[in-house]
Amino acid sequence: MNWVLVGIGGSLGALARYGIDRTIIVITGQSGISSTLIANSLGSLLLGLVVGIGLDKFNWPSSYILFITVGFCGSFTTFSTLTMTSIKLMEEGDYIKGTFNILINLLIGITVTLLGLWTGRNMF
Numbered sequence: 001m002n003w004v005l006v007g008i009g010g011s012l013g014a015l016a017r018y019g020i021d022r023t024i025i026v027i028t029g030q031s032g033i034s035s036t037l038i039a040n041s042l043g044s045l046l047l048g049l050v051v052g053i054g055l056d057k058f059n060w061p062s063s064y065i066l067f068i069t070v071g072f073c074g075s076f077t078t079f080s081t082l083t084m085t086s087i088k089l090m091e092e093g094d095y096i097k098g099t100f101n102i103l104i105n106l107l108i109g110i111t112v113t114l115l116g117l118w119t120g121r122n123m124f
Helices: 002-028 032-058 064-078 080-090 097-120
Strands: none
Touching: 002 032, 002 064, 032 064, 032 080, 032 097, 080 097
């Protein structure tokens, strides 16, 4: 059953990720850094909230945690897109932008994960 839940969560996360990318393209006319940063930040925040609320506070069943964390967040966040976009920027000679892309995703990801954990543990 856990395999099915992870698969369903992963499908929903992939669809949500695609939706963010399409929305950013409509708004800005291009894909890439901004949609990756948004997806990674939202996914990190959600992951922190789920762990803070579901595991630390209310001890949700492991199937709920797997569905959201491994399934949804695992496919929604985009480490592979982050690395590929950064490498492409560097191959084009823009080492500063490529490096900045990696660092800003990590910094914001860690920050919003901590925010989610804190919120989940202290606000609910």
